[in-house]
Amino acid sequence: MNVWIIGGGSVGLLLASYASKAGAHVTVVTNRKEQAEALRKEGVSLLRNSITSLHPVDAIPFENLSVLQTATIIFLAVKEHQVKRVLDKISKLKTNAPIVFLQNGMNHISLMQQLRSTVYVGIVEHGALKQSDVKVEHTGVGSMKIGHVQGKELELQFFWDKLSRFGYSVVVENKWLEVMKKKLIVNAVVNPLTALYEVKNGELLCDEMVVSIMKKLSQEAIIALQVKDGEDIWPYIIQVCQNTKENKSSMLRDIENGNQTEIEAISGYILREGQKHKINLPYTRDVYNKVKQKERSITDG
Template structure:
């Protein structure tokens, strides 16, 4: 079994590290040639519970294209980096099974015309932090949840069995929309609020006023997406806040480090869906404009 992992960020390196533990050959395709060379020369470091393991890994810049011997493709880049990858897959009529692991749901509108014989959509529930170009910290145990989007659904089983056998669980779900929508709700509530307030995830539960805003945003998201399992979704938001209470959200870290956020693929997508249903969304619009403003401010400061 050989897997191509497109994306040298936190999720891509985490998945590659556990593929290696499961004796699945993988190649990491990075945006920058320098990162590919560094990974190839120094190896991939995984830090978990204070212990560091280093494994040899093959890494190549994506600009050189994919090797032809992959049995599966895992795409782990953020949604705003998907366009050139999708263009490559379509231009070359790639038929290899693909797994998409992104936050948000905008990518579900972009993949229907791919040539892949099987497409899967998934979410990552692990806590993970990119320490350097060749080092990733596994900060919290979680699961990968994956569901079939199109094509033959059973092709993922071999990978699932291999990763489950080493304690890196993959849960195969029936309904891709439900798992993506559930993660979208969590991200839409936690990420922008913690970024705006400058707090760790758990801070939303520790301040009564923040908690009220958290609940208000949650209800607006539910209405915009016309979701019905309100109690379960709210419990998921609370549970993730508790389990990741000492962590900063990825959106917070993006703003802190002057990177582009995923606000468009998270809140932007919900705003578009809500507009279709003529749902008023003042809180979500406020959050969207606030984070976009923080992005713009950070960009201006970097250019000074």
């Protein structure tokens, strides 16, 4: 099993460590050649429950990506705003391998549907924290929910089972679009607010005013995405915050590191869906504008 993972962030490194642990030959495609060199030399260091394990991987920088014929499966573990650049590169390479998209948000659905490849989506609910170019901590044990989008559905259950046996739970979902919407709503509530207030996930629940805003954001997202039977989403958001109370959201980490956030793929997507249906979303618009302003002040500064 030749597993290619494009993206050397927390999601990519976590998956790479477990895929290697499960016996796959793993190649990580990184943005920086320094990270690729370090991964080839040291492998991925996985920290879980205060225990560190080392897992060998191959690695190349994205600029050197010239062949994918050996890939059995390709995971795209890059930010949503980087997807088009990656797909433009992949389209020039000959590969019949299925592509699994692991992004937050839903902007990339239209890009997926333009491909001729077999396509899957993965909704990652595992918590991961990248500590260095070669070290990742598994901060929250959840699951990766996999859905088949288009193309020939392949016999991949054996690989999902292997990953699950080694501690990276994978669940196959037939209703993948509904799962994506649910994940998007959680992200639209938790990520912008943790970025704005600069708090960990669990701290959102400690302030009644913030909890009130969380409820408004979830209600607006449910309406904009036309989610049926959305009554279980608010308890799910609370559960996520409690289960990941010590985690920093990816959006907060992007703000802290001076990187572009995924606000466009998350709150921006919901706003565009609201415009389609002529729905006013004042709370979503407010956090979107504030995060964009904060993002600009940090990246410009």
